[in-house]
Amino acid sequence: MEKRYRTTNILKAVSIFFVVFQHSLQTNANVHDQEIFRVFGFNFWILQAVSVFVIVTGFHYSVSMKKQENELDWYRKDVFIKKFSRIILPYSFMFLCFLVYMLITKTGKLNLNVLFTYLKGGPGPGGYYTWILIQFLIVFPVIYYLVKRSPLFGSIFVLSVNILYEYAVFQGVIRSFFNRLCCIRLMTGLLLGILIYHYADELKKTVIPALIFTGGGIFLLYHSYGDYKTQFISSWKPTSFMGMAFSAGIVFWVINKEDKLEKLCRHRIPRRALTAIEYIGKATFHIFLAQQLWYCINLSFRNRIRARYVCIIDCIVCILTGCIFCFINLQVEKRIHNKRLKK
Secondary structure: OHHHHHHHHHHHHHHHHHHHHHHHHHOOOOOOHHHHHHHHOHHHHHHHHHHHHHHHHHHHHHHHHHOOOOHHHHHOHHHHHHHHHHHHHHHHHHHHHHHHHHHHHOOOOOOHHHHHHHHOOOOOOOOOHHHHHHHHHHHHHHHHHHHHHOHHHHHHHHHHHHHHHHHHHHOOOOOHHHHHOOOHHHHHHHHHHHHHHHHHHHHOOOOHHHHHHHHHHHHHHHHHHOOOOOOOOOOOHHHOHHHHHHHHHHHHHHHHOHHHHHHHHHHHOOHHHHHHHHHHHHOHHHHHHHHHHHHHOOOHHHHOOOHHHHHHHHHHHHHHHHHHHHHHHHHHHHHHHHHHHHO
């Protein structure tokens, strides 16, 4: 299981790089992001980042759930608050830094709009993700329970909810903006992470992963490079249940090839570099928060130098700051934990 944690953390490290890179291009006034995506092929691979995060979250939560006696223990006060605080406290600290910046630069006022910004996920790109993670904490035990009792029924139930949601958006009953506020359309990712954790050995003996992977890949290729015009999945196509299918194939393949990949990494990548990559994977949420703050700061140099150099600077600053933020946060958690033990 430790190997799988290392493997999935490396996947997360690659994914957070894609997130920071994509947001760098989106916030850089000197470049049209889609043109660079097409030239370097990033348009296809960057689209996997959020899906990989959600699927790996389902996998890691399954590992955590294994430590509980039953699904209801997830909601125990000590267990749930600990998991909740690991999300809300770093997020709140990032938002506090944003308020300080706002007051120093006089770019805003303390009013109800500030509260709204906090409730919608904070400043900068990708702000929806923090509240989606909190919703994951709430719905995960339900999906886990259904899948454990019956993998077929659990899968059909979650997919049905996703399809009904997409249909409601398609019909205009729900606005696509609601995707930023609700985790429903991402629940397929949690489902796939749970299935991979519990049934990877059984699934690799069948053609099911290959069929799902191929279907999701065709869907994403048409979305990225073709003229895909179907409106049923009308927005956020890469993180829809169809887009998740391809990303699940990547996670499934990497986990099943973990021994070979580990040997390859040991021969090709220095141990310290590999340890650093794994740590970046562990610090992805803190890096995500750091990039939110970084991209909302008005820095004139980002519009004066070439896009490739801006991307390099952005990635270095966000990843390094996020890792330091994660380290400090972990040290604070340890001290609080030790004080409680002494009492």
